Amino acid sequence: MLLYDTRYRSATIQVIALIFFMLLAAWLINNTAQNLAELGKPIDFGFFSEPASYDINQRLLDYNSRDTHLRAALIGLLNTLVVAVLGCATATILGVIIGVLRLSHNWLIGRLMTVYVEMFRNVPVLLWIVFIMAILIETLPAPRAFRGEDPAASMLLGDTVALTNRGVYIPEPLFSRSLGDVHMLGGSGLRFDISLDLILLLVVLGGGLWVSRRIKRRADRIQESTGVRPTTWYLRLGVIVVPLAIVLTVLGFHLGYPALKGFNFQGGTHLRNSLIALWLALSLYTAAFVAEIVRSGIMAISKGQTEAASALGLRSNRIMSLVILPQALRVIVPPLISQYLNLTKNSSLAIAVGYMDITGTLGGITMNQTGRELECVLLLMLVYLVISLSISTVMNWYNESVKLKER
Amino acid sequence: MSDVSFVRTEMLPEKAPPVTSAGAIGWMRENLFSGWFNTALTLVSLVVILYVLSAIVPWVLSPTWSGTSLNECREMLAAAGHNGGHGGACWGVIRERWIQLLFGFYPSELYWRPIAAFILLAVALAPILFSDKVPGKLIWFSAAYPFIFPWLLWGGTVWGPIAAAAGFGIGFVVYRILSDAVSSLAGMIGGLVAALIWWLALSGLAVSALESILPIGIEAVESRKFGGFMLSITIGIVAIACSLPLGVVLALGRQSDLLIVKYLCVGFIEFIRGVPLITLLFVASTLLNIFMPPGTNFDIILRVLIMVTLFASAYMAEVIRGGLAALPKGQYEGADSLGLDYWQSQRLIIMPQALKISIPGIVSTFIGVFKDTTLVSIIGLLDPLGLSNAIRADANWNGIVWELYGFIALLFFVFCFGMSRYSMYLERKLQTGHR
Numbered sequence: 001m002l003l004y005d006t007r008y009r010s011a012t013i014q015v016i017a018l019i020f021f022m023l024l025a026a027w028l029i030n031n032t033a034q035n036l037a038e039l040g041k042p043i044d045f046g047f048f049s050e051p052a053s054y055d056i057n058q059r060l061l062d063y064n065s066r067d068t069h070l071r072a073a074l075i076g077l078l079n080t081l082v083v084a085v086l087g088c089a090t091a092t093i094l095g096v097i098i099g100v101l102r103l104s105h106n107w108l109i110g111r112l113m114t115v116y117v118e119m120f121r122n123v124p125v126l127l128w129i130v131f132i133m134a135i136l137i138e139t140l141p142a143p144r145a146f147r148g149e150d151p152a153a154s155m156l157l158g159d160t161v162a163l164t165n166r167g168v169y170i171p172e173p174l175f176s177r178s179l180g181d182v183h184m185l186g187g188s189g190l191r192f193d194i195s196l197d198l199i200l201l202l203v204v205l206g207g208g209l210w211v212s213r214r215i216k217r218r219a220d221r222i223q224e225s226t227g228v229r230p231t232t233w234y235l236r237l238g239v240i241v242v243p244l245a246i247v248l249t250v251l252g253f254h255l256g257y258p259a260l261k262g263f264n265f266q267g268g269t270h271l272r273n274s275l276i277a278l279w280l281a282l283s284l285y286t287a288a289f290v291a292e293i294v295r296s297g298i299m300a301i302s303k304g305q306t307e308a309a310s311a312l313g314l315r316s317n318r319i320m321s322l323v324i325l326p327q328a329l330r331v332i333v334p335p336l337i338s339q340y341l342n343l344t345k346n347s348s349l350a351i352a353v354g355y356m357d358i359t360g361t362l363g364g365i366t367m368n369q370t371g372r373e374l375e376c377v378l379l380l381m382l383v384y385l386v387i388s389l390s391i392s393t394v395m396n397w398y399n400e401s402v403k404l405k406e407r
Numbered sequence: 408m409s410d411v412s413f414v415r416t417e418m419l420p421e422k423a424p425p426v427t428s429a430g431a432i433g434w435m436r437e438n439l440f441s442g443w444f445n446t447a448l449t450l451v452s453l454v455v456i457l458y459v460l461s462a463i464v465p466w467v468l469s470p471t472w473s474g475t476s477l478n479e480c481r482e483m484l485a486a487a488g489h490n491g492g493h494g495g496a497c498w499g500v501i502r503e504r505w506i507q508l509l510f511g512f513y514p515s516e517l518y519w520r521p522i523a524a525f526i527l528l529a530v531a532l533a534p535i536l537f538s539d540k541v542p543g544k545l546i547w548f549s550a551a552y553p554f555i556f557p558w559l560l561w562g563g564t565v566w567g568p569i570a571a572a573a574g575f576g577i578g579f580v581v582y583r584i585l586s587d588a589v590s591s592l593a594g595m596i597g598g599l600v601a602a603l604i605w606w607l608a609l610s611g612l613a614v615s616a617l618e619s620i621l622p623i624g625i626e627a628v629e630s631r632k633f634g635g636f637m638l639s640i641t642i643g644i645v646a647i648a649c650s651l652p653l654g655v656v657l658a659l660g661r662q663s664d665l666l667i668v669k670y671l672c673v674g675f676i677e678f679i680r681g682v683p684l685i686t687l688l689f690v691a692s693t694l695l696n697i698f699m700p701p702g703t704n705f706d707i708i709l710r711v712l713i714m715v716t717l718f719a720s721a722y723m724a725e726v727i728r729g730g731l732a733a734l735p736k737g738q739y740e741g742a743d744s745l746g747l748d749y750w751q752s753q754r755l756i757i758m759p760q761a762l763k764i765s766i767p768g769i770v771s772t773f774i775g776v777f778k779d780t781t782l783v784s785i786i787g788l789l790d791p792l793g794l795s796n797a798i799r800a801d802a803n804w805n806g807i808v809w810e811l812y813g814f815i816a817l818l819f820f821v822f823c824f825g826m827s828r829y830s831m832y833l834e835r836k837l838q839t840g841h842r
Binding site: 014015017021031032034036104105109118123124126127138341346348349374377380381388 | 449665693774779784809815820
């Protein structure tokens with residue numbers, strides 16, 4: 001019998017497993033096909049070219065309610081990425097600070113950070129999101145409180161930032177001698193503009209970084225041959241900052257400040273409460289987890305490493321950057337990646353505060369309007385799957401590069 | 408010439424350490440004010456703590472326990488001098504609705520059933536959680552509990568859970584007979600087939616027959632009356648209990664040498680871990696009925712339970728895989744050299760150690776799943792968050808926010824914090840001194 005012969009045993013089991021799996025898949029697909037035929041909605045992605053006829057108030061690209069569902073989904077996807085990137089950055093910074101402070105010899109600050117970590121880790125993130133949303137709406141002043149001779153509320157940072165219960169208004173970057181935009185993909189649903197100013201700035205910045213690296217290499221070479229390292233920090237800084245400043249001046253860079261006009265603030269960039277609440281809640285919640293990761297990463301490096309490094313005559317900042325950090329990062333990065341993934345997936349809770357991310361557009365209003373549950377939910381899953389897999393690929397690649405080189 | 412040399416004959420009494428390095432002052436100098444940076448940190452955190460407490464304490468200590476509406480609370484606060492009626496909490500809403508936040512719309516005369524279910528849960532968990540402190544015979548009650556739990560919550564005829572349990576009994580009997588007569592593999596397959604035939608074809612007939620002969624049952628409760636923390640705990644417990652065995656199977660599949668089995672498991676785990684829970688809940692609320700044979704329409708809570716279980720099992724599988732990977736290779740080789748087959752070595756040698764290593768991960772998955780049960784409010788189930796919206800829709804309590812969120816957050820905190828402390832206790836207890 002095939003199962004008892006060790007030569008064929010594993011192949012037999014695998015074939016049986018495969019047959020079972022295919023039977024299960026066929027059963028599910030058959031059921032789905034029958035149900036859809038009964039409901040009279042065969043799989044059809046035609047709804048993507050129909051007008052969405054709903055509005056999205058927080059967006060990166062231009063959009064109006066006459067645009068298609070496809071464009072609405074694209075805007076939603078960009079919104080998801082915005083909040084994910086913002087959240088990951090803030091969560092990392094906050095998490096590192098809190099993790100380090102939790103290890104502090106200061107008893108009070110250590111306890112305070114423990115309270116923070118336990119408080120955020122043990123309460124659902126959805127509760128934090130709606131809670132922070134409620135704080136923003138209930139406690140911040142309305143725009144009209146900024147009006148009048150003796151206003152009840154005032155703008156912050158020298159009249160540049162306005163915190164209101166309709167959102168936060170911050171200055172926006174403007175160019176008075178702008179190079180203009182390039183319109184890509186014309187009138188289609190995927191159209192977008194590329195700002196030539198931004199491209200120029202990025203090119204100049206990249207060039208500066210490249211030259212700065214060349215200077216560092218040269219300094220390394222000199223140090224290796226003569227033992228004396230030339231002082232280069234002002235040169236390295238200068239080749240980045242000076243060209244950038246020149247380009248900014250040539251383009252006529254200035255900030256557009258928000259100002260109260262009529263019932264609301266005009267000008268500046270308007271960050272809606274939903275975005276702020278989601279961003280803050282995700283960052284604060286994830287920061288608690290990141291803090292624990294950082295703490296355990298630092299604690300994983302034995303004291304002998306520090307002592308050996310100082311016995312070699314390294315200064316304390318060199319010990320940190322050459323000995324402790326590279327080893328701690330190796331422990332920190334893999335769990336950090338999964339926290340980034342969690343944050344990105346948790347950003348789908350945007351739907352609870354009305355931030356129009358991909359779940360709110362494709363999986364929310366579009367799905368309810370068109371009644372195309374199967375197509376919408378499957379596409380939604382696909383989008384998240386692609387985002388998750390790309391983050392983990394990039395991070396695994398990084399992880400591979402810092403991995404312990406073993407024989 | 409006199410002898411001037413002096414030798415002390417007894418020890419001097421010890422001097423007390425200087426006040427600045429001992430006692431409270433010494434402790435403070437060492438832990439709070441060592442260096443200017445630490446002093447600054449201490450002062451800043453003191454200011455922050457005082458600021459937060461000065462805002463929260465008067466708000467919490469507001470004499471509004473007896474209020475029956477938000478307006479009444481505000482009047483009581485104004486009378487007590489809490490700046491204009493807005494400076495304090497309105498605890499009346501918790502007094503009036505706490506029972507609803509716990510049980511949702513479950514019929515009030517039947518509250519004893521969920522309470523009994525959760526008390527019995529503690530009894531059933533005791534032999535597993537505190538194996539050294541309770542009699543071992545209690546494990547039989549733990550085995551029966553999965554059938555008692557849904558019966559107590561949903562009610563209905565007593566024959567349903569008994570028939571479900573009978574399926575396991577039938578499968579086991581067939582397995583024993585066939586494995587003695589033919590082989591253990593035939594026994595396993597035969598037992599599985601017999602149990603499946605019983606559950607899918609015969610049990611329904613048997614239940615209705617027994618029901619007509621001997622109608623024993625308790626009042627049935629519909630799923631849509633479930634709500635509050637009862638719902639969260641139910642989803643959490645069922646998902647956690649079902650995901651552990653599923654996770655073990657998936658982890659073993661992922662570690663297996665059989666390529667096809669391995670890739671099926673990897674595909675499932677990575678798919679589930681790559682999508683947010685909310686999309687799986689959308690599947691539960693809109694698509695699961697489409698995937699089933701035409702005409703199937705099963706309960707929304709059951710559908711959510713299925714999807715949350717699948718979700719949790721993928722995470723559980725990764726945690727257990729970590730435990731398997733952390734086990735030294737010598738353990739596998741040792742099991743092989745003793746002549747144990749795959750399942751024996753897994754059951755007797757690998758799994759007990761791998762599960763022990765993965766306890767912290769398993770508990771944090773438990774906590775994560777329990778917290779994630781709040782997401783069901785997005786698809787319209789009345790978990791505590793969903794109920795808080797329902798309560799706010801009441802004209803009496805329109806505009807109440809912090810009290811409800813605070814109460815819900817506190818309950819979640821108590822549960823999750825308790826679980827994490829238990830995991831630490833378990834880690835210490837199972838520590839066999841390998842470090």
